[in-house]
Amino acid sequence: MDIGIVSVVLYSVALVPIALSVAFVLLLLKTFTGKSLRSSKYPPVHGTVFGQLFYFNRLYDYQTGVAKRTTTFRILAPDQSEIYTADPRNVEHILKTNFEKYTKGEYNKDIVKDLFGEGIFAVDGEKWKKQRKVASFEFATRVLRDFSCCVFRQNSAKLVKVVEELSAASEGFDMQDLLMRCTLDSIFKVGFGVELNCLEGSSKEGRAFMKAFDEASALIYWRYADPSWKLKRLLKIGSEARLRKNIKLVDNFVHQLIRTKRNQLPAQRECNDKEDILSRFLLESEKDPETMNDKYLRDIILNFMIAGKDTSASTLSWFLYMLCKHPLVQHKIVDEIKDAIGDQASEANPYCFVERITDPVLDRMHYLHATLTETLRLYPAVPLDGRCAETDDVLPDGFHVKKADGVYYLAYSMARMHNLWGEDAEDFKPERWLKDGIFQIESPFKYVAFHAGPRICLGKDFAYRQMKIVSIALLHFFRFRLADETRPVTYKVMFTLHINNGLHLRAVPRLAT
Numbered sequence: 001m002d003i004g005i006v007s008v009v010l011y012s013v014a015l016v017p018i019a020l021s022v023a024f025v026l027l028l029l030k031t032f033t034g035k036s037l038r039s040s041k042y043p044p045v046h047g048t049v050f051g052q053l054f055y056f057n058r059l060y061d062y063q064t065g066v067a068k069r070t071t072t073f074r075i076l077a078p079d080q081s082e083i084y085t086a087d088p089r090n091v092e093h094i095l096k097t098n099f100e101k102y103t104k105g106e107y108n109k110d111i112v113k114d115l116f117g118e119g120i121f122a123v124d125g126e127k128w129k130k131q132r133k134v135a136s137f138e139f140a141t142r143v144l145r146d147f148s149c150c151v152f153r154q155n156s157a158k159l160v161k162v163v164e165e166l167s168a169a170s171e172g173f174d175m176q177d178l179l180m181r182c183t184l185d186s187i188f189k190v191g192f193g194v195e196l197n198c199l200e201g202s203s204k205e206g207r208a209f210m211k212a213f214d215e216a217s218a219l220i221y222w223r224y225a226d227p228s229w230k231l232k233r234l235l236k237i238g239s240e241a242r243l244r245k246n247i248k249l250v251d252n253f254v255h256q257l258i259r260t261k262r263n264q265l266p267a268q269r270e271c272n273d274k275e276d277i278l279s280r281f282l283l284e285s286e287k288d289p290e291t292m293n294d295k296y297l298r299d300i301i302l303n304f305m306i307a308g309k310d311t312s313a314s315t316l317s318w319f320l321y322m323l324c325k326h327p328l329v330q331h332k333i334v335d336e337i338k339d340a341i342g343d344q345a346s347e348a349n350p351y352c353f354v355e356r357i358t359d360p361v362l363d364r365m366h367y368l369h370a371t372l373t374e375t376l377r378l379y380p381a382v383p384l385d386g387r388c389a390e391t392d393d394v395l396p397d398g399f400h401v402k403k404a405d406g407v408y409y410l411a412y413s414m415a416r417m418h419n420l421w422g423e424d425a426e427d428f429k430p431e432r433w434l435k436d437g438i439f440q441i442e443s444p445f446k447y448v449a450f451h452a453g454p455r456i457c458l459g460k461d462f463a464y465r466q467m468k469i470v471s472i473a474l475l476h477f478f479r480f481r482l483a484d485e486t487r488p489v490t491y492k493v494m495f496t497l498h499i500n501n502g503l504h505l506r507a508v509p510r511l512a513t
């Protein structure tokens, strides 16, 4: 080889580390300058976003440790500060009192755009208002309530059948995976009028879709901790290459679904059958076809999916985990089921049994409601959430915020704060929600699992109904315990609080014993 070419190659190779070091120093300078580090007006600094990589797997517990010492603190990012708070006054301030001043922000939108697009979770202003209006109307209808309860009952009975088969095998099974499949089937039926049959495993396509969707969500979340994600996306390498592949699979599946629904719409209109949420948006789209095109509908679908599937399934997983750890609570719920359902509680056919789970039965079950709520307090499905400041501001605790700073509320950490929940804050105690056996509500700014203010979760009642129906059906038929008591159960850091590597349980049939 020509000696000149060899020298050029050697020089170039030697330059790479130098260029990387310069870029790193510039990034650090950018991160530390212009942030008023010494001013006590701003929340105290506890590291940088790069430092988060070192404790990423236990992020929420790390944040809890810091919040117990400093209720409001800052993490530095290259372009802005990320303010974290566990103070309910600040939560109320950003989510309600000063709603207009705090938005999803360009930084967050940039990160989630490839998967969430312009769905309700990712947008602000008019686009949000429009989606919220149509969806709120839909959620308030009796039709949706009755239709969804019917779907939940059917899918709960199917779940009981699947667990029955698995309980016969001696090894444990992954309950979280079953719950994810069950809630995915339910949200597909209620949201889009489609029978996915993911739970029973008959739809290979459905399962491939679910896997791609889950991987895409986790990879999108990783962007918050990976400063090189934009470069990787440009070069189509590493985590960004995997993300791209998964999003493509998800998109193909969803676009096919939209085409099918569009074709079915005229027939649905004739028989007045438009119970599902997508049909409602499709009808809306006829008024404004340019804005509400297939891409827009794809975004709506995916946003409802992430809202409806992961949140309820992961909460039910943590709920069952808690019941395994607290057998007395499991016992009390089973007693309550017997009391609420009455003399038909011995029904052995799951499809007949679920028909007994009526609205009055659900309303009578205060202890179950309290146990689900206590689960969500300690294991909030959305453990960390926040907004971006549109202007300079001052929080109720006196700390200043600069325009473009992120302000996040620590739902997971707030549950563990003694000043909010007492000395037993870390303990699992459904009783804390009951007075004379009646469920008591809390301020949504302290118990913030469902968010609060104008953007409070639209599916709260829907989620409680589903979780109650599924848990009544499961606990009526089985006693649950952990497959391996020694196996540690921890969370996976992503948008929703999944149990890392699943929840491995054994189920003992109750009626046979």
Ligand code: HEM
Pocket (backbone or CB within 6 Å): 120, 121, 132, 135, 187, 304, 307, 308, 309, 311, 312, 315, 376, 380, 381, 382, 385, 386, 448, 449, 450, 451, 454, 455, 456, 457, 458, 459, 460, 462, 463
């Ligand atoms: C245990 C179950 C659930 C929990 C803990 C939960 C929690 C939340 C949280 C924290 C937010 C705020 C997210 C943000 O920052 O924008 C939210 C928003 C939302 N949730 Fe839920 N959710 C649950 C179930 C559901 C279900 C089943 C649905 C619908 C099928 C749903 C629909 C929505 C929608 C549409 C929004 C966006 C509201 C808006 O931006 O105006 N959620 N939820």
